Amino acid sequence: MQILGADFLASLGYNVDIEATSKKVITREEWEKRLNDVKIRKEDMNKLVMNFLVTEGYVEAAEKFRMESGTEPDIDLATISDRMAVKKAVQCGNVEDAIEKVNDLNPEILDTNPQLFFHLQQQRLIELIRNGKIEEALEFAQEELAPRGEENQTFLEELERTVSLLAFEDVSNCPLGELLDISQRLKTASEVNAAILTSQSHEKDPKLPSLLKMLIWAQNQLDEKAAYPRINNLSNATLEDPTV
Amino acid sequence: MNSSHTNNGQSNNGKSSRLDGINRDLGLYFLELARLRSSAAPTEMEEDEEEAPKELNTINSSGGFLVVAPDKLSVKYTTVNLHGHDVGVVQANKPAPVKCLLYYFEIYVKDAGAKGQIAIGFTNEGFKMRRQPGWEVNSCGYHGDDGLLYRGQGKGDAFGPTYTTGDTVGGGINYASQEFFFTKNGVLVGTVCKEKEMKGRLFPTIAVHSQNEEYAYLLVHVNFGQKKFAFDLKASWFVCYFILFIFYLQIYMFDALHQEYEAQERLKRQMTIEKISLPPNISYGLVRSYLLHYGYEDTLSSFDLASKSTIPPVYIAQENGFDEQDIGYALNQRKILRQLIRNGEIDAAISKLRDWYPQIVQVGALEEAVKYGRIELAKFFRLAGFDDLVQDCAALLAYEHPQESCVGYLLEESQRDLVADTVNAMILSTNPNTQDMEGCLQSYLERLLRQLTACCLERRSANGEQGEAFLLRRVLNS
Numbered sequence: 001m002q003i004l005g006a007d008f009l010a011s012l013g014y015n016v017d018i019e020a021t022s023k024k025v026i027t028r029e030e031w032e033k034r035l036n037d038v039k040i041r042k043e044d045m046n047k048l049v050m051n052f053l054v055t056e057g058y059v060e061a062a063e064k065f066r067m068e069s070g071t072e073p074d075i076d077l078a079t080i081s082d083r084m085a086v087k088k089a090v091q092c093g094n095v096e097d098a099i100e101k102v103n104d105l106n107p108e109i110l111d112t113n114p115q116l117f118f119h120l121q122q123q124r125l126i127e128l129i130r131n132g133k134i135e136e137a138l139e140f141a142q143e144e145l146a147p148r149g150e151e152n153q154t155f156l157e158e159l160e161r162t163v164s165l166l167a168f169e170d171v172s173n174c175p176l177g178e179l180l181d182i183s184q185r186l187k188t189a190s191e192v193n194a195a196i197l198t199s200q201s202h203e204k205d206p207k208l209p210s211l212l213k214m215l216i217w218a219q220n221q222l223d224e225k226a227a228y229p230r231i232n233n234l235s236n237a238t239l240e241d242p243t244v
Numbered sequence: 245m246n247s248s249h250t251n252n253g254q255s256n257n258g259k260s261s262r263l264d265g266i267n268r269d270l271g272l273y274f275l276e277l278a279r280l281r282s283s284a285a286p287t288e289m290e291e292d293e294e295e296a297p298k299e300l301n302t303i304n305s306s307g308g309f310l311v312v313a314p315d316k317l318s319v320k321y322t323t324v325n326l327h328g329h330d331v332g333v334v335q336a337n338k339p340a341p342v343k344c345l346l347y348y349f350e351i352y353v354k355d356a357g358a359k360g361q362i363a364i365g366f367t368n369e370g371f372k373m374r375r376q377p378g379w380e381v382n383s384c385g386y387h388g389d390d391g392l393l394y395r396g397q398g399k400g401d402a403f404g405p406t407y408t409t410g411d412t413v414g415g416g417i418n419y420a421s422q423e424f425f426f427t428k429n430g431v432l433v434g435t436v437c438k439e440k441e442m443k444g445r446l447f448p449t450i451a452v453h454s455q456n457e458e459y460a461y462l463l464v465h466v467n468f469g470q471k472k473f474a475f476d477l478k479a480s481w482f483v484c485y486f487i488l489f490i491f492y493l494q495i496y497m498f499d500a501l502h503q504e505y506e507a508q509e510r511l512k513r514q515m516t517i518e519k520i521s522l523p524p525n526i527s528y529g530l531v532r533s534y535l536l537h538y539g540y541e542d543t544l545s546s547f548d549l550a551s552k553s554t555i556p557p558v559y560i561a562q563e564n565g566f567d568e569q570d571i572g573y574a575l576n577q578r579k580i581l582r583q584l585i586r587n588g589e590i591d592a593a594i595s596k597l598r599d600w601y602p603q604i605v606q607v608g609a610l611e612e613a614v615k616y617g618r619i620e621l622a623k624f625f626r627l628a629g630f631d632d633l634v635q636d637c638a639a640l641l642a643y644e645h646p647q648e649s650c651v652g653y654l655l656e657e658s659q660r661d662l663v664a665d666t667v668n669a670m671i672l673s674t675n676p677n678t679q680d681m682e683g684c685l686q687s688y689l690e691r692l693l694r695q696l697t698a699c700c701l702e703r704r705s706a707n708g709e710q711g712e713a714f715l716l717r718r719v720l721n722s
Binding site for chain 1: 516517518520522523526527528529530531534535538540541542543544546547549550551579582583586661665687688689690691692693694695696697698699700701702703706707714716717719720
């Protein structure tokens with residue numbers, strides 16, 4: 001019937017809703033019944049929350065949550081403090097300190113990850129430039145960073161870009177100003193954080209955000225098949241009536 | 245009982261039946277829900293292992309034209325073919341499993357015979373056993389003599405190379421993309437869209453139509469147990485050891501091919517999902533509301549303290565839609581009660597409740613909850629067969645003040661949690677602003693997880709029960 005011509009019927013003034021003829025409609029009542037049939041275990045939700053606290057580095061909260069809910073963390077909580085100390089050092093611009101701490105934690109992390117090591121050294125150079133230690137910065141770039149640039153084309157380009165900061169009088173307004181931005185520190189910090197987690201055979205991202213993305217995806221997928229009550233606002237999980 | 249709650253609840257028609265119980269006893273209502281939630285009864289959430297095809301169907305094959313060997317993995321065409329319809333067709337003993345991403349099987353052509361008319365494909369249950377797969381509707385077949393793909397129409401479409409003696413050919417279904425795919429000697433020949441009509445259970449199918457055509461029928465899928473298969477082959481009386489060796493090699497190769505293909509499909513989907521963007525700090529906000537909901541006050545204050553000192557600090561703005569006034573209701577009292585119950589200090593918890601929420605204790609639900617916890621416990625130990633403990637349990641059940649008795653330690657932790665969660669929900673429901681009773685029992689996080697599970701299940705049922713379901717536990721253990 002659709003082939004015969006929805007267009008033809010529409011041209012005669014009929015309201016042809018192809019969607020409505022092919023899409024299944026699930027009422028709120030039916031849908032709520034299905035939601036109630038789903039079994040979600042409390043202990044699984046606790047695990048999900050613990051995974052978030054641990055991966056994001058909320059060590060005290062993880063400790064308290066272990067006591068209040070009886071959920072065991074999937075990683076030694078002591079290692080979180082060390083990891084967070086490294087992360088914080090980079091965020092505050094104490095890159096040298098951070099490198100030392102990473103090596104105390106596990107020297108293999110930087111040995112096996114030249115890109116991370118380069119980014120840390122690059123961050124160190126940025127901090128020197130930020131603090132106006134021009135001579136020291138040049139010396140550091142020549143001695144520590146230039147040899148690495150010779151090994152790797154991408155490193156070289158990055159190095160050139162960073163050193164160009166020296167050419168500008170007012171670095172905060174130069175086109176490379178983004179390197180001096182706090183976001184550059186945060187980027188480097190999260191790279192170190194991920195590398196430490198990986199070295200502890202832990203996933204570098206918490207599971208909760210992926211599940212939320214999966215929810216958005218699953219709802220979009222189901223939209224093609226049916227009209228049903230959606231949750232559009234994740235932060236209050238309110239069911240919206242199906243639009244038919 | 246505060247009548248305003250009931251009115252609020254019943255303003256929603258869909259819930260009126262479930263909320264009737266509240267008129268009688270609020271606590272019993274929550275307890276009932278809590279029991280439901282914790283019951284061990286399997287629901288559709290638990291995946292049953294599907295039985296995969298293991299051998300050829302010896303009963304429902306076109307008798308007279310082909311012989312299925314006793315190993316049920318080889319077929320031989322016997323009659324000199326005279327008519328176009330004298331096709332020998334044989335299906336697998338079971339339809340292809342559907343609750344997975346992919347299904348795959350393959351055949352090895354030992355001898356293509358004089359005319360080399362062989363087909364591999366999928367057919368439905370009522371398929372005519374004298375027709376090549378793909379000649380009839382609801383079937384699909386890749387034919388060896390012309391390399392064409394037939395999909396229920398009279399003529400085939402150009403598809404891939406021909407195949408003959410010595411070739412190994414595979415057929416598969418990709419449930420994620422709703423496609424059939426075929427392989428020849430380890431190389432993907434092509435894929436073809438699976439029509440919507442082919443929704444029913446599909447049987448792996450082979451057709452032979454020539455003299456001296458003989459097949460060995462292999463199964464290669466994720467759960468394939470190689471040892472078991474080797475046993476079946478050895479039992480056969482006419483497959484020589486050389487072929488056995490080749491089979492082994494190919495099973496191994498195709499297993500790897502299959503796994504790689506499946507991994508790629510997963511990766512593709514994963515990448516699409518990861519690209520979706522989320523509102524800022526949404527995970528953070530949901531964790532926070534979870535802690536508030538269940539009264540994990542100490543965790544919450546550590547969490548808040550830490551998030552103030554992060555760089556950059558986390559702010560959950562009001563415009564993000566987090567309304568925490570309701571779930572923050574009576575936070576400290578809920579925390580204290582949870583602690584008492586978790587420590588097994590049930591009487592202390594009851595006396596606090598009596599002071600703070602006389603309306604809850606009056607309806608007698610709490611005692612019911614405690615009793616429930618004890619009964620569950622007794623069941624547990626009776627099963628385990630600890631004689632001493634059963635006696636202790638009996639003592640516990642008889643005891644008015646369990647925490648004072650020497651057997652108080654027996655109130656098992658998970659049962660205490662159940663009691664604590666029930667009490668928590670009951671207190672939340674005394675909040676005059678409470679909108680619905682479900683909200684007292686389910687955190688935002690839980691509602692989202694339920695929605696996710698329901699969406700995945702619904703989508704699977706719209707696809708004819710094909711594809712994977714969502715299981716939180718699977719995600720957590722991955």
